[in-house]
Amino acid sequence: MSSLKLTKYNIGRTFIYSILIFFAFIYLAPLYVMFTTSLKDIEEIRSGNLMALPIDPTFYAWKKAWSSACTGSDCRGLAPYFWNSVRIVFPAVIISTIVGAFNGYSLAKWKFKGSEFLFGALLFGCFIPFQVILLPMAKLLGMLGLANTVTGLVLVHVIYGVAFTTLFFRNYYVGIPTELVRAAKLDGAGFFAIFRHIFIPLSTPIFVVTIIWQFTQIWNDFLFGVVYSGSGTQPITVALNNLVNTSVGGKEYNVDMAAAIIAALPTLAVYVIAGKYFVRGLTAGAVKG
Amino acid sequence: MLNFLEKNLPKIVLAPTTIVMVICMYGFIVWTGLLSLTKSRMMPQWDFVGLDQYRRLFANPRWDVAVDNLFIFLILFIVIALVLGLLLAIFLDQKIRVEGAIRTIYLYPMAISFIVTGTAWKWILNPGLGIEKLMNDWGFVGFEFRWLVEQDMAIYTIVIAAVWQSSGFVMALFLAGLRGVDENLTKAAKIDGASTIQLYWHVILPLMRPVFFSAIVILTHIAIKSFDLVQALTGGGPGYASDLPANFMYTFTFNRAQIGLGASSAMIMLFGVLAILIPYLYSELREKKS
Amino acid sequence: MGSISLNGINKSFGSTEVLKNINLDIKDGEFLILIGPSGCGKSTLMNLIAGLEDLNSGEIIIDGKNVSEESPKDRDIAMVFQSYALYPTMSVARNICFGLEMNKVPKDEQASILKRVSELLQIDHLLDRKPGQLSGGQRQRVAMGRALARSPKVFLFDEPLSNLDAKLRVEMRTEIKKLHKRIGTTIVYVTHDQIEAMTLADRIAVLKDGELQQIGTPYEIYNDPVSHFVADFMGSPGMNFIECIVKDQNLVIESGGQKYELIIPCTEALIKSNLDVVLLGIRPEMLTEIQPSAADNSFVQKIKFDVEVIEPMGADTVAIGQWNENEVMARLSPESGNSAGKGFELQVDTSKAILFDPNSGLRIR
16 A cells, blocks of 8 residues: 555656756756857858757857957957946946935835835836837937947936835835834934944845846846947947847857857856845845835 | 934935936826827927827737737737746645756746847757757658748747746746745645645645736736847847837837837837736735735 | 923824823833833833824923924933844944944943943843844843943833743843832833833823823822723732622622622712712722631621632632622632632622722722
């Protein structure tokens, strides 16, 4: 009786494990294909197939993607655009995170008449399709003399990122007991002192979550990049798209794949290093309203 | 004076964000809304023509295709991602030994941009050298897979890539939900004689209702905003067969100098999001109150 | 020093009135307890004194100075919270010194205050720990240490012992009392525990639905309550309330199948009230086994009592039965109580019995 049950149990477990592992392969396959393709030369790509391992691995495609591939008429590879993205991402992440922290702190612990309404109005900004603000924003950037500049892109990312960062911090700070604020007020601490001495030291996890979220969002952005950048100031996503769709010369799939991996590497690295916080950001931004 | 400052610090801190929000979110929405009522082409012009742009929009076959595509994409994407995500979550919830590693693998596509996803799948689905050739090499001679260049099928390649990218995230949402189920409930159901399948169907899935809701809202939101994936995977092609509204808006606004028409399409997208968002927020708020 | 005057205080949240015209004078060095059921407004009143909430009307005067508009930090007040509200990322030492740091007290002075306070509270071995590493009682001490460090004019305690287990609560109660004896600073202490109130207070203020019911010494509150509510709230087991018909200035009760006429002290007031039915209030300790020593007291009567349930509590035993279909508790010695049953001979001492108007719940006096 018990041995029969055991076998049935074992069959069930085997089934579950095979399904899970099968899907793990499905999810990994594109990454495997990208990587192996990027190490093959064009001859081997034409003669072999997607799953075949490279016979004679070469870094030709990586070198070309980084420093000499053509994006449109510019043949300097992805490197300059990679650095554009870096120059956009760092200030935008830092500014939007700091602003979000202050906003969230105020909204969570210093409520005033209308603060809940303000939060609701801001929350709405997390959901609007950005198409409705694309044109007027372009006009505003033009008026400020920031059209087609890195600074302009930083500004746009800060403006539309603050809704998310505020949401993150506000929801985190709501969970910190209000009695701490009261105790500190009686101890003679004011708005900023309480923030600095009590809230900041408690905020490491939410800072990590927010920074990772913003980093991923801004690094991966394409829409703002393609609309608000000019030649030379494009972020890497736009450059990658241009590189893949440049019709000059024969198609070099290995270079495309190397370029795609380069564009994905920073966010993938963040995911591998701090996956826990990454998931927390996704669910925090999504589930909690 | 100092006291006044101290009392109003929270408001002062929030003021810049509020001002920027009023201008750059609500102000801009109004601006776009007004623009959609004018006959602007290259540059904004403020002669109002009522709903003319909307009439032109709905008469435009390309918009028709984009909207149809959106519905195909939306329904398939949501249904497949939900089913797949839920099943994987349930399987992963059976005390799996390498759960952490498997979860990491399922979720990593979410860290990648749609542009990279599109680029990768464009190569995998390549009519001559991609999956087709792989299957031929593996012995399935005559296997054909050319969706990427077929008018009627291109939109489904976008579904495939989007599901690959987002289903892991749905899995994570459901897994978090499953972990939140009271263990005593499971025990009680088992003592009452429920089989595992009955347990999930009658007890646990009904508890996942809020997760379904949020997953649907998020996936819808991703789908309506999907622009990059189409741009990278099919470029909207062949022709405009795989356009989505976001691509339509971009093309007409920035490539075709029809900003009035572009604005009207953007407004329709906004209304689409609102139609889903408002009932969702309403039910959330009502739940919170009760 | 730390006297407090509350004059005509009103507070409402939206349309709910939380406090209605509170007037209260607290003397310097007094230990005042605010007590009442949850939702009576006692914590709000404390927050108003601290300046953590704004007044709707009225004024708060501390040490002769009107502080109604002042922010908390300018009121020279320290508070111990129910949840302790210790800063979780700071060490015990920094928790205690944080107020001094904010008030720019020099470092060496901070150190000497820290030493004095931590020795006083016997927490000097915990100074480097974080609050998360402390037990409930230790946290309690640190919270008090933080309040003590600033040597304020007034201490506010907001249900400070309610998160402790029963044994520790009794210990800390004694410590707080000793502490007050030693430093002599005014203390306003909120609780819903009437034993805490009785044991600690110089005076007790009883609140209900945002109104001050009575203020007085523990003895006054216990023995001379102004209303049914106050009488019911104080004491454990609680006062017995029996509805009785008035007959010739005496009260008729039926117990153990017989009718008795109880002689009561406040006959004049009873006549003046012109009531046919009154509520008799009598504490359980006035219902005992027969004690020969009380024989010559004119308020003492012997009554038959059908004991339905006994609850031995160790030091004494509570016997429960009925008078006039109202539940009555008697406090007996274990020797006689533990075997009590039908027809138990009860000694009733009505010298401290009090009467209430059954309609208004107010005292007849």
